[in-house]
Amino acid sequence: MTEKATPSPEAITAWARLMRVSRELVENAEDRLKESGLPPLAWYDVLHELAEAGEGGLRPFQLIERTLFAQYNISRLLARLEADGLVEKLPVADDGRGQTIRITAKGRETRRRMWAVYGRSIAELVGGKLSADELKMMSALLGRLRDAPVLD
């Protein structure tokens, strides 16, 4: 594909909207969680992945793949989650370096309470503004922007 050095006006507008709207929405969702005395979105992301993974749990590097968080970030986030009793770290039988992270009952409960607030945010901030067809259209368009090329 021919890569242009200068973006089209349409590309600039779309980019600017995307940047602004996503920041607004994240901020709004974070504010609502905070208002309810709940942990930040990052915690939800991890608890969600772990809940999906079930009793088998996930290795930290698998969480990194799924969530886009940096390695040191996951490492410390898991430490905080463990300190709060929301996850537990288990040794891995066939790899002495690693550990398996499993969500606890308390972790599931926290996730559930976060979802009550977070889900409402999604319903209001997105679901309430666009029709199902429009939402599908937006998902499709955004999907085409995924997997940005890696540098060097």
Place this chain on the structure above:
Amino acid sequence: MTEKATPSPEAITAWARLMRVSRELVENAEDRLKESGLPPLAWYDVLHELAEAGEGGLRPFQLIERTLFAQYNISRLLARLEADGLVEKLPVADDGRGQTIRITAKGRETRRRMWAVYGRSIAELVGGKLSADELKMMSALLGRLRDAPVLD
């Protein structure tokens, strides 16, 4: 409008895509700036607004309105920009509390060099992936999500 507490599957998918794609794109654009030895995107946002504002400059609170940055964040960001000689702070005649921020020649030059990299990112990451019509469609859909309701 009837506010649903539970979001539709379409809303959840659209939200998830929006969160993930926007993070990927920001990260990618930041990485490219860093690779070129240039300052982060936040600097560009401020320099861009100041360049648009021209010689008259802008008050910090105007930057806050335009950029979504928090007050303390702008305060410190401007301090860094000033330390680098990219902006200058001028007293305001009719308001002893305030100051006017004006971009310097060096600031304009830095903005220009950042745009060379940032603009290419936008062209490649967004402009190269969707047609002009699709970009307009996406901008329109995103526009409908703006101005999320403020809490309390």
Place this chain on the structure above:
DNA sequence: TCTATATAGATGCAGTTGCATTAACATCGA
């Protein structure tokens, strides 16, 4: 088997953000 290299995860340190508060000035109403 033994060394070199790769991978998993943790961490010290510097820089940044978020929160709460503060200082300085402006404005409004009695």
Place this chain on the structure above:
DNA sequence: TCGATGTTAATGCAACTGCATCTATATAGA
């Protein structure tokens, strides 16, 4: 005019992030 309240911007402190590095273990190759 003066005090109460509001607005503008800065800052101390704690938490968090990014970077680089480190430890521990695994794997591959001579």
